[in-house]
Amino acid sequence: MTALRFIYDCDPGADDALAMLVALGRPDALDMIALTCVAGNVGLQPVVDNARRILELAGRQDIVVHAGAARPIMASRGRISIMHGSDGLAGSTLPPPTMPLADGHAAQAISRIARMEGRLHVCATGPLTNLALALLLDPELPDFIEAITLMGGAAFCPGNTTPLAEFNFAVDPHAAAIVFDSGIPITMLGLDVTRQAVVTEEMIREAEAIGTPVAREFAHLLIHYGSKDPCLHDPAAIAWMLAPDMFSTVQGHVSICTDSGPAAGQVVAAVSERHLAGREPNCTIVTGVDAEAFRRLCLDALR
Ligand code: RIB
Ligand code: CA
Numbered sequence: 001m002t003a004l005r006f007i008y009d010c011d012p013g014a015d016d017a018l019a020m021l022v023a024l025g026r027p028d029a030l031d032m033i034a035l036t037c038v039a040g041n042v043g044l045q046p047v048v049d050n051a052r053r054i055l056e057l058a059g060r061q062d063i064v065v066h067a068g069a070a071r072p073i074m075a076s077r078g079r080i081s082i083m084h085g086s087d088g089l090a091g092s093t094l095p096p097p098t099m100p101l102a103d104g105h106a107a108q109a110i111s112r113i114a115r116m117e118g119r120l121h122v123c124a125t126g127p128l129t130n131l132a133l134a135l136l137l138d139p140e141l142p143d144f145i146e147a148i149t150l151m152g153g154a155a156f157c158p159g160n161t162t163p164l165a166e167f168n169f170a171v172d173p174h175a176a177a178i179v180f181d182s183g184i185p186i187t188m189l190g191l192d193v194t195r196q197a198v199v200t201e202e203m204i205r206e207a208e209a210i211g212t213p214v215a216r217e218f219a220h221l222l223i224h225y226g227s228k229d230p231c232l233h234d235p236a237a238i239a240w241m242l243a244p245d246m247f248s249t250v251q252g253h254v255s256i257c258t259d260s261g262p263a264a265g266q267v268v269a270a271v272s273e274r275h276l277a278g279r280e281p282n283c284t285i286v287t288g289v290d291a292e293a294f295r296r297l298c299l300d301a302l303r
Contacts, residue, residue: 011041017221038127110141253282
């Protein structure tokens with residue numbers, strides 16, 4: 001089986017960093033051909049710094065990094081998440097990055113690389129601003145994107161940023177709406193499933209016991225991020241790409257509320273015939289995971 005070539009759009013952020021390390025630990029199955037950055041957990045500059053700090057830790061300075069949107073499409077500026085520490089990597093001791101940023105905005109890079117690849121997979125674990133901008137820049141882009149795997153939303157459970165919205169969709173509801181309206185096949189790993197993907201003491205101990213610099217950083221992130229939010233949100237998106245059989249799903253039609261009120265960023269998930277009302281599903285909604293198998297997959301990738 002050849003490795004799945006994909007672009008990783010993210011806002012590291014501690015759990016994005018964990019997701020990066022899991023993906024980079026499985027070059028047999030995943031080929032991260034580019035990484036695009038979006039403001040979210042922290043501002044754009046620390047996000048692009050953190051992405052490169054993690055790539056350098058993993059010895060993958062060959063992966064091009066493009067900076068993207070510094071703010072959401074419509075909101076004056078995005079929310080910053082206090083969960084990830086002031087530097088966005090839970091106080092990591094990793095040195096500042098030395099590898100260069102690639103030229104060109106992330107949105108342009110997504111369009112250019114997708115057209116070059118012909119059929120590209122995109123994994124997104126931050127606000128969807130870059131992907132939405134790419135779709136606005138290049139209306140034919142859906143013809144070149146095979147599928148999107150994203151962490152975001154809350155289909156059947158409360159939000160984590162407002163009562164109705166999950167962080168990534170709350171930061172940029174308009175971008176999420178553009179992506180879900182694109183017609184591209186989407187797998188959405190929302191809080192419905194990521195709240196089941198939790199860190200355990202045993203997982204931390206096993207990561208520490210591996211003893212490599214990557215595993216030590218992984219354990220650091222698990223401890224310091226996990227003390228604020230024990231859910232491995234973004235690694236779940238990578239795990240779906242590696243082992244979808246450990247998850248349970250439903251098909252549905254997802255739309256995103258873009259009102260400016262309390263429902264901004266809310267997922268409206270229609271699953272029943274009555275709710276679908278003749279619309280075709282546009283999303284595989286992930287609803288469950290074998291949490292132990294998920295933790296095992298993350299640790300095996302570290303090894
Ligand atoms: O709600 C969790 C999501 O928001 C994760 O992707 C986290 O990194 C933040 O971006
Ligand atoms: Ca994220």
